[in-house]
Amino acid sequence: MSNDGKFDQYRRNFLSGAAATVTGLAMAPGIILHEVAQARPADQAVSSDVRWGMLIDTSKCDRGCNACVTACNDEHGLTGHGRPESDAQWIRKVELRDKQTGNTQSLPLLCQHCEKPPCVDVCPTGASFKRADGIVLVDKHTCIGCRYCMMACPYKARSFIHEDLQDQLPHAPRGKGTVESCTFCVHRVDNDRTPACVEACNAEHHNAMVFGDMNDPDSEISQQLEQYSSRQIRADLQLNTGVRYRGI
Protein backbone atom coordinates (compact mmCIF):
# COMPACT_ATOMS: atom_id res chain seq x y z
CA MET A 1 0.00 0.00 0.00
CA SER A 2 2.78 2.36 0.97
CA ASN A 3 4.65 1.35 -2.18
CA ASP A 4 1.64 2.35 -4.25
CA GLY A 5 1.78 5.80 -2.66
CA LYS A 6 5.45 6.08 -3.43
CA PHE A 7 4.88 4.99 -6.99
CA ASP A 8 2.22 7.65 -7.35
CA GLN A 9 4.69 10.20 -6.12
CA TYR A 10 7.35 9.05 -8.58
CA ARG A 11 4.82 9.21 -11.36
CA ARG A 12 3.73 12.68 -10.28
CA ASN A 13 7.32 13.90 -10.14
CA PHE A 14 8.03 12.41 -13.55
CA LEU A 15 4.91 13.96 -15.05
CA SER A 16 5.56 17.40 -13.58
CA GLY A 17 9.15 17.17 -14.83
CA ALA A 18 7.91 16.24 -18.27
CA ALA A 19 5.37 19.06 -18.19
CA ALA A 20 8.09 21.53 -17.25
CA THR A 21 10.26 20.34 -20.14
CA VAL A 22 7.38 20.74 -22.58
CA THR A 23 6.64 24.23 -21.24
CA GLY A 24 10.32 25.07 -21.51
CA LEU A 25 10.42 23.95 -25.11
CA ALA A 26 7.28 25.85 -25.95
CA MET A 27 8.59 29.14 -24.58
CA ALA A 28 10.99 31.34 -26.42
CA PRO A 29 14.55 31.11 -25.11
CA GLY A 30 15.54 34.02 -22.92
CA ILE A 31 12.12 34.41 -21.38
CA ILE A 32 12.45 31.27 -19.28
CA LEU A 33 15.55 32.36 -17.41
CA HIS A 34 13.93 35.60 -16.43
CA GLU A 35 10.82 33.80 -15.18
CA VAL A 36 12.83 31.41 -13.03
CA ALA A 37 14.99 34.14 -11.53
CA GLN A 38 11.96 36.05 -10.31
CA ALA A 39 11.68 36.66 -6.58
CA ARG A 40 9.45 34.80 -4.17
CA PRO A 41 5.90 36.17 -4.27
CA ALA A 42 4.79 38.08 -1.17
CA ASP A 43 2.19 35.46 -0.25
CA GLN A 44 4.58 32.53 -0.33
CA ALA A 45 6.47 31.31 2.74
CA VAL A 46 10.26 31.25 2.80
CA SER A 47 11.80 27.86 2.16
CA SER A 48 15.02 26.08 3.04
CA ASP A 49 15.91 25.93 -0.65
CA VAL A 50 17.58 29.24 0.05
CA ARG A 51 20.21 29.92 2.67
CA TRP A 52 21.16 33.53 2.98
CA GLY A 53 24.77 34.24 3.73
CA MET A 54 27.40 36.93 3.68
CA LEU A 55 31.05 36.88 2.73
CA ILE A 56 33.21 39.66 4.10
CA ASP A 57 36.62 40.37 2.61
CA THR A 58 38.67 41.89 5.43
CA SER A 59 41.40 42.99 3.03
CA LYS A 60 38.90 45.35 1.39
CA CYS A 61 37.43 46.60 4.66
CA ASP A 62 38.80 50.06 5.40
CA ARG A 63 39.93 50.54 8.98
CA GLY A 64 38.57 54.06 9.26
CA CYS A 65 35.28 53.36 7.51
CA ASN A 66 32.10 53.00 9.50
CA ALA A 67 29.60 53.12 6.64
CA CYS A 68 28.03 49.72 7.32
CA VAL A 69 27.38 50.59 10.96
CA THR A 70 25.87 53.98 10.13
CA ALA A 71 23.72 52.48 7.40
CA CYS A 72 22.41 49.82 9.79
CA ASN A 73 21.59 52.39 12.45
CA ASP A 74 19.76 54.58 9.92
CA GLU A 75 17.93 51.67 8.35
CA HIS A 76 16.52 50.42 11.64
CA GLY A 77 16.28 53.67 13.54
CA LEU A 78 18.83 52.60 16.14
CA THR A 79 19.43 55.66 18.23
CA GLY A 80 21.67 55.56 21.26
CA HIS A 81 21.74 57.36 24.55
CA GLY A 82 25.48 57.90 24.47
CA ARG A 83 25.98 54.77 26.56
CA PRO A 84 27.96 52.41 24.32
CA GLU A 85 27.74 49.54 26.78
CA SER A 86 23.98 49.30 26.67
CA ASP A 87 23.01 51.05 23.41
CA ALA A 88 21.66 48.81 20.68
CA GLN A 89 24.23 47.74 18.15
CA TRP A 90 23.49 45.25 15.41
CA ILE A 91 26.81 45.55 13.61
CA ARG A 92 30.12 46.86 14.90
CA LYS A 93 33.63 47.33 13.64
CA VAL A 94 36.22 45.13 15.32
CA GLU A 95 39.95 45.49 15.06
CA LEU A 96 42.18 42.45 15.17
CA ARG A 97 45.78 43.06 16.11
CA ASP A 98 48.53 40.51 15.93
CA LYS A 99 50.45 41.17 19.13
CA GLN A 100 53.67 39.79 17.72
CA THR A 101 53.80 41.61 14.42
CA GLY A 102 51.52 44.53 15.18
CA ASN A 103 49.54 43.84 12.01
CA THR A 104 46.03 45.22 12.35
CA GLN A 105 42.90 44.17 10.52
CA SER A 106 39.44 45.66 10.60
CA LEU A 107 36.20 43.82 10.09
CA PRO A 108 32.48 44.26 10.68
CA LEU A 109 30.98 41.82 13.16
CA LEU A 110 27.27 41.12 13.13
CA CYS A 111 24.91 38.25 13.90
CA GLN A 112 26.52 35.29 12.15
CA HIS A 113 23.16 33.67 11.35
CA CYS A 114 24.35 30.24 12.44
CA GLU A 115 22.86 27.07 11.10
CA LYS A 116 22.83 25.79 14.68
CA PRO A 117 22.30 28.98 16.65
CA PRO A 118 23.03 28.79 20.39
CA CYS A 119 20.62 31.70 20.96
CA VAL A 120 17.79 29.54 19.65
CA ASP A 121 18.86 26.58 21.79
CA VAL A 122 18.64 28.52 25.03
CA CYS A 123 15.49 30.58 24.40
CA PRO A 124 12.84 29.51 26.92
CA THR A 125 9.88 30.85 24.93
CA GLY A 126 10.79 30.08 21.34
CA ALA A 127 11.10 33.76 20.56
CA SER A 128 14.60 33.31 19.24
CA PHE A 129 14.23 31.30 16.07
CA LYS A 130 15.76 30.51 12.72
CA ARG A 131 13.75 31.11 9.60
CA ALA A 132 13.66 28.38 6.96
CA ASP A 133 16.02 30.42 4.79
CA GLY A 134 18.64 30.59 7.54
CA ILE A 135 17.97 34.06 8.94
CA VAL A 136 18.08 34.06 12.75
CA LEU A 137 15.52 36.40 14.28
CA VAL A 138 13.81 37.36 17.52
CA ASP A 139 10.02 37.23 17.54
CA LYS A 140 9.56 40.18 19.87
CA HIS A 141 5.94 39.22 20.43
CA THR A 142 7.11 36.21 22.43
CA CYS A 143 10.41 37.56 23.79
CA ILE A 144 10.28 38.01 27.56
CA GLY A 145 13.60 39.82 27.75
CA CYS A 146 15.42 37.19 29.80
CA ARG A 147 18.61 37.74 27.78
CA TYR A 148 19.75 34.11 27.89
CA CYS A 149 20.39 34.40 24.15
CA MET A 150 22.71 37.34 24.70
CA MET A 151 24.77 35.24 27.05
CA ALA A 152 24.72 32.23 24.74
CA CYS A 153 25.86 34.12 21.65
CA PRO A 154 29.63 33.70 21.16
CA TYR A 155 29.74 36.78 18.94
CA LYS A 156 28.14 39.25 21.34
CA ALA A 157 25.79 40.10 18.52
CA ARG A 158 22.61 40.85 20.43
CA SER A 159 21.34 43.94 22.22
CA PHE A 160 18.67 44.55 24.80
CA ILE A 161 16.38 47.56 24.68
CA HIS A 162 16.44 49.21 28.07
CA GLU A 163 14.23 52.25 27.57
CA ASP A 164 10.90 53.19 26.05
CA LEU A 165 11.15 54.08 22.39
CA GLN A 166 9.18 56.34 20.11
CA ASP A 167 9.10 56.92 16.36
CA GLN A 168 10.17 53.44 15.40
CA LEU A 169 10.16 52.76 11.69
CA PRO A 170 7.22 50.84 10.24
CA HIS A 171 9.47 48.09 8.89
CA ALA A 172 11.61 47.86 12.05
CA PRO A 173 9.42 47.49 15.14
CA ARG A 174 11.50 47.65 18.33
CA GLY A 175 10.49 47.98 21.94
CA LYS A 176 11.62 48.07 25.53
CA GLY A 177 12.20 44.77 27.24
CA THR A 178 13.07 42.74 24.17
CA VAL A 179 16.30 41.47 22.66
CA GLU A 180 17.24 42.31 19.10
CA SER A 181 20.02 41.74 16.63
CA CYS A 182 20.90 41.93 12.96
CA THR A 183 18.05 40.61 10.85
CA PHE A 184 20.05 40.49 7.61
CA CYS A 185 17.61 43.31 6.75
CA VAL A 186 14.87 40.72 6.41
CA HIS A 187 12.36 43.35 5.25
CA ARG A 188 14.67 44.16 2.35
CA VAL A 189 15.61 40.57 1.58
CA ASP A 190 11.91 39.66 1.38
CA ASN A 191 11.58 42.42 -1.20
CA ASP A 192 14.48 41.11 -3.23
CA ARG A 193 17.00 43.67 -2.04
CA THR A 194 20.36 43.42 -0.28
CA PRO A 195 21.01 44.42 3.34
CA ALA A 196 21.68 48.10 4.08
CA CYS A 197 25.28 47.45 5.24
CA VAL A 198 26.19 45.76 1.97
CA GLU A 199 24.62 48.58 -0.01
CA ALA A 200 26.55 51.17 2.03
CA CYS A 201 29.83 49.29 1.62
CA ASN A 202 29.34 49.17 -2.15
CA ALA A 203 28.40 52.85 -2.19
CA GLU A 204 31.79 53.59 -0.60
CA HIS A 205 33.35 51.50 -3.40
CA HIS A 206 34.90 49.11 -0.90
CA ASN A 207 32.81 46.16 -2.02
CA ALA A 208 33.99 44.20 0.99
CA MET A 209 30.64 42.49 1.60
CA VAL A 210 28.84 40.03 -0.63
CA PHE A 211 25.34 38.90 0.24
CA GLY A 212 23.48 36.07 -1.41
CA ASP A 213 22.07 32.58 -1.46
CA MET A 214 24.70 30.07 -0.38
CA ASN A 215 22.52 27.22 -1.65
CA ASP A 216 22.53 28.55 -5.19
CA PRO A 217 25.76 27.41 -6.88
CA ASP A 218 25.48 30.23 -9.43
CA SER A 219 25.21 33.06 -6.90
CA GLU A 220 28.16 35.41 -6.49
CA ILE A 221 28.67 34.39 -2.88
CA SER A 222 28.77 30.69 -3.71
CA GLN A 223 31.22 31.30 -6.53
CA GLN A 224 33.51 33.35 -4.31
CA LEU A 225 33.28 30.83 -1.47
CA GLU A 226 34.33 28.13 -3.89
CA GLN A 227 37.13 30.18 -5.43
CA TYR A 228 38.71 31.69 -2.34
CA SER A 229 39.51 30.33 1.08
CA SER A 230 37.28 31.73 3.80
CA ARG A 231 36.83 31.22 7.50
CA GLN A 232 34.09 31.16 10.05
CA ILE A 233 34.79 32.98 13.29
CA ARG A 234 34.95 30.41 16.07
CA ALA A 235 34.63 27.57 13.59
CA ASP A 236 35.54 25.28 16.49
CA LEU A 237 32.01 25.70 17.84
CA GLN A 238 30.68 24.04 14.68
CA LEU A 239 27.77 26.42 14.33
CA ASN A 240 28.13 26.63 10.54
CA THR A 241 27.79 30.39 10.40
CA GLY A 242 26.07 32.21 7.57
CA VAL A 243 28.67 34.98 7.70
CA ARG A 244 32.12 34.04 6.41
CA TYR A 245 35.34 36.03 6.33
CA ARG A 246 38.17 36.20 3.84
CA GLY A 247 41.66 37.29 4.83
CA ILE A 248 41.64 36.52 8.53
Place this chain on the structure above:
Amino acid sequence: MTKRYLSIVTFCLLAVVPVRALLAGDGLYPEVPKAKARFSDTQECVEPLEDMRKNHMEYILHQRDATVHEGIRTRQHSLVECINCHVSDAADAARASSEKHFCSSCHSYASVKIDCFQCHADRPVKSSDNPSLAPSAMSHHIKHDHSAEVLTGKQLRALANGGANDE
Protein backbone atom coordinates in the same frame (compact mmCIF):
# COMPACT_ATOMS: atom_id res chain seq x y z
CA MET B 1 -56.40 66.16 16.51
CA THR B 2 -53.60 68.21 18.04
CA LYS B 3 -52.83 65.34 20.35
CA ARG B 4 -52.55 62.99 17.43
CA TYR B 5 -50.34 65.42 15.53
CA LEU B 6 -48.04 65.76 18.52
CA SER B 7 -47.66 62.03 18.95
CA ILE B 8 -46.72 61.65 15.27
CA VAL B 9 -44.06 64.35 15.62
CA THR B 10 -42.68 62.68 18.72
CA PHE B 11 -42.59 59.33 16.98
CA CYS B 12 -40.78 60.80 14.00
CA LEU B 13 -38.24 62.48 16.22
CA LEU B 14 -37.47 59.28 18.07
CA ALA B 15 -37.35 57.19 14.95
CA VAL B 16 -35.46 59.49 12.64
CA VAL B 17 -32.91 61.07 14.95
CA PRO B 18 -30.57 58.30 15.98
CA VAL B 19 -30.00 58.10 19.69
CA ARG B 20 -26.29 57.68 19.00
CA ALA B 21 -26.05 61.06 17.31
CA LEU B 22 -27.65 62.68 20.34
CA LEU B 23 -25.14 61.05 22.66
CA ALA B 24 -22.01 61.42 20.52
CA GLY B 25 -21.47 64.99 21.58
CA ASP B 26 -21.55 63.95 25.21
CA GLY B 27 -18.49 61.76 24.75
CA LEU B 28 -20.42 58.62 25.54
CA TYR B 29 -19.41 57.04 22.26
CA PRO B 30 -15.94 57.17 20.74
CA GLU B 31 -15.28 59.50 17.86
CA VAL B 32 -13.44 57.18 15.54
CA PRO B 33 -11.49 58.94 12.78
CA LYS B 34 -12.49 58.03 9.22
CA ALA B 35 -10.19 55.92 7.06
CA LYS B 36 -8.48 57.58 4.12
CA ALA B 37 -9.72 55.22 1.43
CA ARG B 38 -12.01 52.33 0.61
CA PHE B 39 -10.63 48.87 0.06
CA SER B 40 -12.69 48.39 -3.09
CA ASP B 41 -15.83 49.72 -4.73
CA THR B 42 -17.94 47.19 -2.89
CA GLN B 43 -16.09 46.98 0.41
CA GLU B 44 -15.04 49.64 2.87
CA CYS B 45 -12.29 47.85 4.79
CA VAL B 46 -10.07 44.88 3.98
CA GLU B 47 -12.80 42.58 5.29
CA PRO B 48 -16.51 43.40 5.76
CA LEU B 49 -16.89 46.15 8.38
CA GLU B 50 -18.81 44.08 10.92
CA ASP B 51 -16.18 41.39 10.71
CA MET B 52 -13.35 43.89 11.10
CA ARG B 53 -14.92 45.50 14.14
CA LYS B 54 -15.21 42.15 15.83
CA ASN B 55 -12.23 40.21 14.54
CA HIS B 56 -9.51 42.63 13.45
CA MET B 57 -7.21 41.33 16.16
CA GLU B 58 -7.44 37.82 14.77
CA TYR B 59 -6.42 38.98 11.32
CA ILE B 60 -3.51 41.00 12.67
CA LEU B 61 -2.38 38.16 14.92
CA HIS B 62 -2.44 35.67 12.07
CA GLN B 63 -0.57 38.02 9.76
CA ARG B 64 1.97 38.75 12.47
CA ASP B 65 3.06 35.13 12.74
CA ALA B 66 3.02 34.62 8.99
CA THR B 67 5.21 37.66 8.47
CA VAL B 68 7.68 37.16 11.29
CA HIS B 69 8.19 33.43 10.88
CA GLU B 70 7.47 32.75 7.23
CA GLY B 71 8.31 36.05 5.59
CA ILE B 72 4.82 36.41 4.11
CA ARG B 73 4.41 40.10 3.43
CA THR B 74 1.00 40.50 1.85
CA ARG B 75 -0.58 43.86 2.53
CA GLN B 76 -4.23 43.05 3.13
CA HIS B 77 -3.94 42.29 6.84
CA SER B 78 -0.70 44.09 7.53
CA LEU B 79 -0.60 46.36 10.57
CA VAL B 80 1.53 48.86 8.66
CA GLU B 81 -1.23 49.16 6.06
CA CYS B 82 -3.90 49.57 8.78
CA ILE B 83 -1.92 52.52 10.10
CA ASN B 84 -1.26 53.93 6.64
CA CYS B 85 -4.98 54.08 5.93
CA HIS B 86 -6.46 54.83 9.33
CA VAL B 87 -4.02 57.34 10.81
CA SER B 88 -3.36 60.79 9.43
CA ASP B 89 0.09 61.41 8.03
CA ALA B 90 0.06 65.03 9.18
CA ALA B 91 3.04 66.21 11.20
CA ASP B 92 0.81 66.69 14.24
CA ALA B 93 -1.16 63.48 13.79
CA ALA B 94 -2.40 61.89 17.00
CA ARG B 95 -0.10 59.43 18.72
CA ALA B 96 -1.32 56.10 20.01
CA SER B 97 -1.32 57.59 23.49
CA SER B 98 -4.04 60.05 22.46
CA GLU B 99 -7.72 59.19 22.27
CA LYS B 100 -7.83 60.86 18.88
CA HIS B 101 -5.71 58.08 17.39
CA PHE B 102 -7.82 55.62 15.38
CA CYS B 103 -6.93 52.58 17.46
CA SER B 104 -6.92 54.31 20.82
CA SER B 105 -10.25 56.07 20.23
CA CYS B 106 -12.12 52.79 20.41
CA HIS B 107 -9.74 50.91 22.67
CA SER B 108 -9.95 53.48 25.42
CA TYR B 109 -13.75 53.43 25.08
CA ALA B 110 -13.78 49.65 25.37
CA SER B 111 -11.12 49.66 28.10
CA VAL B 112 -8.96 47.23 26.19
CA LYS B 113 -5.29 47.97 26.59
CA ILE B 114 -3.07 47.19 23.63
CA ASP B 115 0.71 47.14 23.54
CA CYS B 116 1.19 47.11 19.75
CA PHE B 117 2.60 50.62 19.71
CA GLN B 118 5.27 50.03 22.30
CA CYS B 119 7.17 48.58 19.35
CA HIS B 120 5.23 49.40 16.17
CA ALA B 121 5.02 52.77 14.48
CA ASP B 122 1.72 54.46 15.39
CA ARG B 123 1.80 56.86 12.45
CA PRO B 124 2.13 56.18 8.75
CA VAL B 125 4.88 56.81 6.31
CA LYS B 126 3.67 59.77 4.29
CA SER B 127 1.89 58.38 1.28
CA SER B 128 2.41 61.56 -0.73
CA ASP B 129 6.14 60.96 -0.65
CA ASN B 130 5.87 57.35 -1.60
CA PRO B 131 2.93 56.56 -3.90
CA SER B 132 3.53 52.82 -3.66
CA LEU B 133 2.52 53.04 0.00
CA ALA B 134 -0.62 55.02 -0.66
CA PRO B 135 -3.68 53.20 0.67
CA SER B 136 -5.53 53.77 -2.58
CA ALA B 137 -2.95 51.68 -4.35
CA MET B 138 -3.30 48.89 -1.84
CA SER B 139 -6.13 46.87 -3.32
CA HIS B 140 -4.18 46.48 -6.54
CA HIS B 141 -1.03 45.46 -4.79
CA ILE B 142 -2.11 42.94 -2.23
CA LYS B 143 -0.05 40.23 -3.82
CA HIS B 144 3.28 40.17 -5.60
CA ASP B 145 4.17 43.63 -4.49
CA HIS B 146 7.85 44.30 -4.24
CA SER B 147 7.76 48.05 -4.44
CA ALA B 148 6.86 48.74 -0.82
CA GLU B 149 10.34 49.62 0.37
CA VAL B 150 11.89 52.15 -1.89
CA LEU B 151 13.05 54.73 0.64
CA THR B 152 16.17 54.55 2.73
CA GLY B 153 15.90 54.16 6.46
CA LYS B 154 17.00 57.74 6.98
CA GLN B 155 14.28 59.05 4.71
CA LEU B 156 11.67 56.84 6.31
CA ARG B 157 12.64 57.94 9.77
CA ALA B 158 12.44 61.54 8.69
CA LEU B 159 8.98 60.85 7.33
CA ALA B 160 7.93 59.01 10.43
CA ASN B 161 8.95 62.08 12.37
CA GLY B 162 6.48 64.07 10.36
CA GLY B 163 8.90 65.29 7.74
CA ALA B 164 10.99 67.16 10.27
CA ASN B 165 14.49 66.17 9.34
CA ASP B 166 16.84 67.24 12.06
CA GLU B 167 19.96 66.68 10.05
